[in-house]
Amino acid sequence: MAVYTEITDDExxxxxxxxxxxxxxxxxxxAEGVENSNYLLKTETGSFILTLYxxxxxxxxxxxxxxxxxxxxxxxxxxxxxxxNNAGNTLGTLCGRPAAIISFxxxxxxxxxxxxxxxxLGEAMANMHLCGADFEIRRENNLSVASWRPLLESCGPxxxxxxxxxxxxxxxxxDALEKGWPGPGDLPSGVIHADLxxxxxFFQGKELSGLxxxxxxxxxxxxxxxxxxxxxxxxxxxGSFNITKARRMLTAYRRVRDFSQAELAALPLxxxxxxxxxxxxxxxxxxxxxxxxxxxxxxxxxxxEKLRFHQGTSGPGAYxxx
Amino acid sequence: MAVYTEITDDExxxxxxxxxxxxxxxxxxxAEGVENSNYLLKTETGSFILTLYxxxxxxxxxxxxxxxxxxxxxxxxxxxxxxxNNAGNTLGTLCGRPAAIISFxxxxxxxxxxxxxxxxLGEAMANMHLCGADFEIRRENNLSVASWRPLLESCGPxxxxxxxxxxxxxxxxxDALEKGWPGPGDLPSGVIHADLxxxxxFFQGKELSGLxxxxxxxxxxxxxxxxxxxxxxxxxxxGSFNITKARRMLTAYRRVRDFSQAELAALPLxxxxxxxxxxxxxxxxxxxxxxxxxxxxxxxxxxxEKLRFHQGTSGPGAYxxx
Numbered sequence: 001m002a003v004y005t006e007i008t009d010d011e012x013x014x015x016x017x018x019x020x021x022x023x024x025x026x027x028x029x030x031a032e033g034v035e036n037s038n039y040l041l042k043t044e045t046g047s048f049i050l051t052l053y054x055x056x057x058x059x060x061x062x063x064x065x066x067x068x069x070x071x072x073x074x075x076x077x078x079x080x081x082x083x084x085n086n087a088g089n090t091l092g093t094l095c096g097r098p099a100a101i102i103s104f105x106x107x108x109x110x111x112x113x114x115x116x117x118x119x120x121l122g123e124a125m126a127n128m129h130l131c132g133a134d135f136e137i138r139r140e141n142n143l144s145v146a147s148w149r150p151l152l153e154s155c156g157p158x159x160x161x162x163x164x165x166x167x168x169x170x171x172x173x174x175d176a177l178e179k180g181w182p183g184p185g186d187l188p189s190g191v192i193h194a195d196l197x198x199x200x201x202f203f204q205g206k207e208l209s210g211l212x213x214x215x216x217x218x219x220x221x222x223x224x225x226x227x228x229x230x231x232x233x234x235x236x237x238x239g240s241f242n243i244t245k246a247r248r249m250l251t252a253y254r255r256v257r258d259f260s261q262a263e264l265a266a267l268p269l270x271x272x273x274x275x276x277x278x279x280x281x282x283x284x285x286x287x288x289x290x291x292x293x294x295x296x297x298x299x300x301x302x303x304x305e306k307l308r309f310h311q312g313t314s315g316p317g318a319y320x321x322x
Numbered sequence: 323m324a325v326y327t328e329i330t331d332d333e334x335x336x337x338x339x340x341x342x343x344x345x346x347x348x349x350x351x352x353a354e355g356v357e358n359s360n361y362l363l364k365t366e367t368g369s370f371i372l373t374l375y376x377x378x379x380x381x382x383x384x385x386x387x388x389x390x391x392x393x394x395x396x397x398x399x400x401x402x403x404x405x406x407n408n409a410g411n412t413l414g415t416l417c418g419r420p421a422a423i424i425s426f427x428x429x430x431x432x433x434x435x436x437x438x439x440x441x442x443l444g445e446a447m448a449n450m451h452l453c454g455a456d457f458e459i460r461r462e463n464n465l466s467v468a469s470w471r472p473l474l475e476s477c478g479p480x481x482x483x484x485x486x487x488x489x490x491x492x493x494x495x496x497d498a499l500e501k502g503w504p505g506p507g508d509l510p511s512g513v514i515h516a517d518l519x520x521x522x523x524f525f526q527g528k529e530l531s532g533l534x535x536x537x538x539x540x541x542x543x544x545x546x547x548x549x550x551x552x553x554x555x556x557x558x559x560x561g562s563f564n565i566t567k568a569r570r571m572l573t574a575y576r577r578v579r580d581f582s583q584a585e586l587a588a589l590p591l592x593x594x595x596x597x598x599x600x601x602x603x604x605x606x607x608x609x610x611x612x613x614x615x616x617x618x619x620x621x622x623x624x625x626x627e628k629l630r631f632h633q634g635t636s637g638p639g640a641y642x643x644x
Contacts, residue, residue: 008433009525025428025526028362031351040350040362042428047364106347106364111330203331204347 005037005052005095015094018085019101021045032199035215040104047104049080052097057215059098064139065214066090066100068132068191073103075131078124078202078210080105107202107209113233118245120208121201121229122252125193128211129222130257132191141194141218143277145181148174151280158287162300166283170276173307177276180269187221187263194218194225197232223263226253227270230319231278231306239305247320264316271310271319279303327359327374327417337416340407341423343367354521357537362426369426371402374419379537381420386461387536388412388422390454390513395425397453400446400524400532402427429524429531435555440567442530443523443551444574447515450533451544452579454513463516463540465599467503470496473602480609484622488605492598495629499598502591509543509585516540516547519554545585548575549592552641553600553628561627569642586638593632593641601625 007027016024022044030038030049037052053062066082070090073081080102082090092099110117152159152170159167193200195216202210226249234245253259282300289297313319329349338346344366352360352371359374375384388404392412395403402424404412414421432439474481474492481489515522517538524532548571556567575581604622611619635641 006433009430012430024430026426026524027430029353030362031353040352042369104348108331108334108346108349111328202348 005054005097007039007052007095011095015092015099016041016043016101018087018092019083020086021048021083021101041101048083049102049104050094050099051102052094052099054097057098061139061215062091062098062100064137065217067137068135068214068217069102071135072128072131077128077131078105078208079128079214080210080212105202105210105212107204109199109202111198113198113245115242115245115248116206117198117201117203118229118233118249119252120203120206121196121233122226122249123256124201124208124211125196125225125229126253126256128193129190129225135191139218141192141220141224143194143216143281144220144224145177145273148177148276148280151284155280155283155287159283162283162286163304166304169304170279173272173276173311177269177273181273182221182266182270187223187266188260189219189221191217192220192222192225194220194228196225196229221263221266221270222257223259223266224270224274226250226259227267227274230267230271231274231303234319235306235309241309241318243318243320250319250321264321267316267319268310268313272307275303275307275310279307327376327419329361329374329417333417337414337421338363338365338423340409340414341405342408343370343405343423363423370405371424371426372416372421373424374416374421376419379420383461383537384413384420384422386459387539389459390457390536390539391424393457394450394453399450399453400427400530401450401536402532402534427524427532427534429526431521431524433520435520435567437564437567437570438528439520439523439525440551440555440571441574442525442528443518443555444548444571445578446523446530446533447518447547447551448575448578450515451512451547457513461540463514463542463546465516465538465603466542466546467499467595470499470598470602473606477602477605477609481605484605484608485626488626491626492601495594495598495633499591499595503595504543504588504592509545509588510582511541511543513539514542514544514547516542516550518547518551543585543588543592544579545581545588546592546596548572548581549589549596552589552593553596553625556641557628557631563631563640565640565642572641572643586643589638589641590632590635594629597625597629597632601629 012024012027025042025044027039027041030040035056036054039050041048041050069079069082072079083101084090085092090100152174157167159170193214195213200213201208229249230246233249234242236242279300282298282303285297286300334346334349347364347366349361349363352362357378358376361372363370363372391401391404394401405423406412407414412422474496479489481492515536517535522535523530551571552568555571556564558564601622604620604625607619608622
């Protein structure tokens with residue numbers, strides 16, 4: 001939960017005046033998202049999300065993120081649409097920061113994802129992967145395998161403060177991941193979301209109504225997006241893996257975009273890599289978040305349990321596929 | 323900023339079904355308020371605030387808080403109105419917690435209060451004080467002078483971790499406050515808000531459009547509410563006291579409810595007491611907030627500077643009154 005930048009009224013009015021969306025009625029910081037400051041903006045014409053991009057988001061990446069949302073929304077992916085300002089741009093400046101106004105999507109994110117939700121997610125993700133195919137800007141995945149060793153090294157021996165032996169355990173796993181990780185072109189690739197956690201997926205009743213928060217989106221292999229979702233959606237709160245949810249997600253996905261045998265075979269390793277990625281960024285935040293920070297660091301050890309599960313699987317059968 | 327309780331969709335739908343406000347469209351945690359979980363709830367009929375009362379609010383006090391809002395709203399104080407559910411109540415239960423739905427007020431709180439804002443505040447506060455006169459429930463101020471010594475003792479010598487010598491300095495000030503503090507009946511009293519910080523006061527343009535968050539409201543002397551606002555509104559960010567803002571606030575107030583010479587004379591001591599109250603609760607939170615808490619503790623030392631200012635005044639002339 002995060003609202004980092006406090007906007008004065010005059011700055012807000014001047015910014016919103018640059019759009020044809022009417023007068024500001026209210027503007028409230030939202031307790032969701034950790035990378036940016038998000039506000040629920042009510043104007044005479046409706047509800048919007050106002051986002052100020054904070055330091056962790058690179059300005060150079062914003063044309064990719066905003067362009068991707070515009071691209072996907074045009075193809076009817078249920079995705080927030082950046083609003084175009086009077087100067088014809090989707091990106092502006094507010095309080096000295098890059099800022100954008102995007103459409104507000106109705107819906108609720110599932111606090112307790114069911115197998116139905118997982119099926120909805122699989123279908124929508126596959127559709128998003130297909131619709132992103134002709135998006136023209138590229139962005140490398142800067143949180144993929146090449147980033148993990150520097151991340152681990154920056155945590156250093158302090159990793160063992162979180163759990164004794166953690167640093168060594170992760171170093172060993174990294175060796176295996178670096179050796180086995182697929183190279184470019186090894187697997188079907190395109191634009192992936194790379195952060196499709198339940199709080200980024202809205203439903204209205206049983207219908208998926210929104211895929212939001214594209215600020216980790218990048219070009220990478222599609223199956224890695226699936227691996228991230230296996231970790232984010234298919235473990236129960238107490239730590240067990242729900243194979244039914246995994247099967248429903250993968251089956252719904254492949255009805256829209258079938259995956260190759262190579263993709264299927266890569267899933268266990270990709271799921272280990274995804275667990276490593278979130279474990280490392282959480283570990284880094286855990287060790288480096290000051291007491292007075294606005295963001296509550298997430299428990300890195302949740303992902304250690306997930307990593308261990310995937311280390312113990314013998315193949316994609318563990319995810320419910322025959 | 324705080325959202326403590328995570329509501330599942332089924333619980334939310336069942337709760338909102340108990341009101342005649344239509345189907346839920348969205349529900350987002352708001353990054354404002356520290357005592358409760360607040361959500362911006364959009365339904366087919368409009369926008370509302372859904373509040374779950376967390377542990378720091380006593381259930382026994384809720385009839386006072388909700389009743390007061392209902393009472394003031396009926397008298398056209400710009401105040402959120404608790405919505406009555408199908409059973410005829412304003413208080414319900416959600417996720418095992420007391421919960422209420424209240425009306426959503428448009429407006430923005432002033433991030434940089436001006437003298438105009440202070441005048442608007444003074445007028446609205448006086449009106450609120452008058453309108454609360456015939457409210458029938460009573461609630462003692464449990465954060466007044468009697469609470470300060472136990473609070474200081476619970477911080478103990480750890481106060482000096484925040485600033486060397488702080489514990490002794492506060493103990494001395496407490497002696498003076500306990501000796502001089504007005505007794506019941508010494509000053510005109512009634513329902514006060516007791517937490518009218520800028521983020522609890524909304525404006526639309528120059529018009530004050532809302533006084534929100536009544537969860538510290540209580541029976542106490544009216545001048546104490548003014549003293550709280552002198553501290554919360556009239557110091558500049560760099561620490562200087564803006565006498566123009568104070569004069570505008572007090573002058574606008576007394577046009578609606580004139581204050582006695584005794585109230586005026588008590589202001590410096592009440593302002594010291596108000597500084598002590600917020601210093602102590604912030605100090606307590608500062609020393610007792612775990613690293614992974616959802617709330618960012620506020621700097622107690624801001625109120626040490628304010629306390630020192632009031633200690634150095636020779637009378638209410640320091641606040642711009644002749």
